[in-house]
Amino acid sequence: MKVLMFGWEFPPHISGGLGTACYGLLKGMSHFDHEVIFVVPKLYGDEDPLADFVNASDVEIDYREQRFKQIWKNLTYLEVSSFLIPYLGPEEYARFTDKALHDRTDVDESIFANKFSFTGKYTKDLIMEVSRYALVAGQIAKNKEHDIIHAHDWLSFPAGIAAKKISGKPLVVHVHATEFDRSGEHVNQRVYDIERSGMEMADKIIAVSHLTKKTIISRYGIPEEKITVIHNAVLDTSIxxxxxxxxxxxxxxxxxxRITFQKGPEYFIEAANKVLKKDDNVRFVMAGSGDLMNRMIDRVAELRIATKFHFTGFLRGGDVDQMFAIxxxxxxxxxSEPFGISPLEAVRYNTPVIISKQSGVAEVLTNALKIDFWDIDAMADAIFALLHYGGISTMFRQCGSEELKKMKWEHVAEKIFALYDKTLTVTHS
Incomplete structure (x- = not known):
């Protein structure tokens, strides 16, 4: 089987959650005897060779063909002035974008260039790049032999649709997060429309959790039978x-x-305040950055718990590992958390975890204390119990570690290949 897969980022460059998931999936797929063609807007040459990589920036488009003109006609060329990844904080924004790109004046450049040069970043021209990526995807689908198409998240959905229109092969879209997860009720209508179009055009949809599946059904009007839940995994299950x-x-x-609405930082602070009233031999750490950072600092000061509360700012690499370890x-x-990989990373360091019931990872991590995000009393009680009752803490450490060993990306890949087979059987019948 030959899989034509479209992503937007890949480690070690611009490696956010989507890139990490794509890396894990390709690593899992490498255990099987199938060929994966993985397309990204821009390659740097130092990616782990887990697939037949295609750099969209290197692809020449034969735009004289009527079908390519038709694809472009169905896309929207749009320069947007706002940043379209609203859940990134200011420090992450600086990491993920090149501010010089925001001063571009070449928007009148012909849309029918032989090649497009992609940044592969999250710039103000993101929608334009997404549209051009779709045009290039049509050319790749014409050039590369494949049996099925797989597109990751909204950035790649137009590319998947274009590829399907050119080759006629079935399309699987992979929903790692929806616009409602990123923005709450204040969705970006343009992004929502792209998401819905991708889901409607797809032959099958992969949701990373039952929570995400419910959102797809209720918010996008997609039939339940079209959606398959396949949970994520961890790159390394060793303790x-x-x-x-x-x-x-x-x-x-x-x-x-991220210190954003989606992550519920205010509930963590209120629970911390309750714990400290019963036991002041505790320090609370909020590691990360985001648009609610200043408000959270003000609230900690207002509660007069600043001597027991620390804001580290954005952490990466070894600093994250050390934070989990201590x-x-x-x-x-x-x-709202479509999946949530960080609790699994904490379990790797034998750290007991408390997770909200409103997260996808709660569906697979049995040995964790689960609370409603808004129930600060239950959260405070859970924290206090894990800090003071050694038997409970030890049980969750041991059982969580055993559970983690089963969450391998090759198991995810096996389920996805089975879905491909089923999709191909249906479309060929």
Whole structure:
């Protein structure tokens, strides 16, 4: 089987959650005897060779063909002035974008250039790049032999649609997050329309959780039978024994993620305040950045718990690992989390976790304390219990570690190949 797969990013460059998931999936797929052609807007040459990579920036388009003109006619060329990844904080924004690109004046450049030069970043010209990526995808679908098309998240959905129109092969779209997860009720209508179009044109939809499946059905009007839930996994299921040591005598409770509405940081702070009223031998850490950072700092000051509460800013790499290693409890109080990989990373460091019931990972991680994100009393009680009752903490550590070993990307890949087979059988019948 030959799979034509469209993504937007891939490690080690611009490696956010979507890139990490694509990397894990390709690594899992490499265990099977199938060929995967993986397309991204821009390659750098140092990617792990897990697939037949195609750099969209290198593809020449024969735009004289009527069918390519038809694809372009169905797309919208649009320069947008706002940043379309609203859940990134200011520090992440700086990491993911090149501000010089925001001063571009070449928007009148012919849309029918032989090649398009993609940034592959999240710039103000993102919709324009998404549209051009779709045009290039049609050419790739014509050039590359394939049996099925797989597109990851809204950035690649127009590319998947264009490829399907050119080759006639079935399309599978993979929903890692929806616009409602990213923006709450204040959705970007343009992004929502792209998402819905991709889901409607798809032959099958993969949702990363039952939570995401419910959103697709209720918010996008997609039939339930079209959607298959396949949970994510972790790149490494081994348990880590860290040599990192705490530099404070107190126990540490950690929130690690974007400080945005979606992640529920305010509930973590209110729960921390309740815990500290019963036990002041605890330090709370909020690691990350986001648009609610200043408001959270103000609230901590207002509650007069600043001496027991720390804001680290955005962490990456080894600093993230060390934070997990020195934490006694990890809390993910997300308001809406399609999946949520960070609790699984915490489990790798033998750190017991508390997760919101409104997260996809709650569906697969049995050995974790689960609370409603808004129930700060239950969250505070759970934190207090894990800090003070050694038997409970030890049980969740041991059972969580055993559970983690089953969450491998090759198992995810096996389920996806089975879905491909089923989709091909239906379309050929």
């Amino acid at each position: 880590i024994t860290s040599t990192a040591t705490k530099k404070v005598p107190e126990k540490i409770v950690t929130f690690l993620g 934490s006694d409890v990890y809390v993910m109080p997300s308001v």
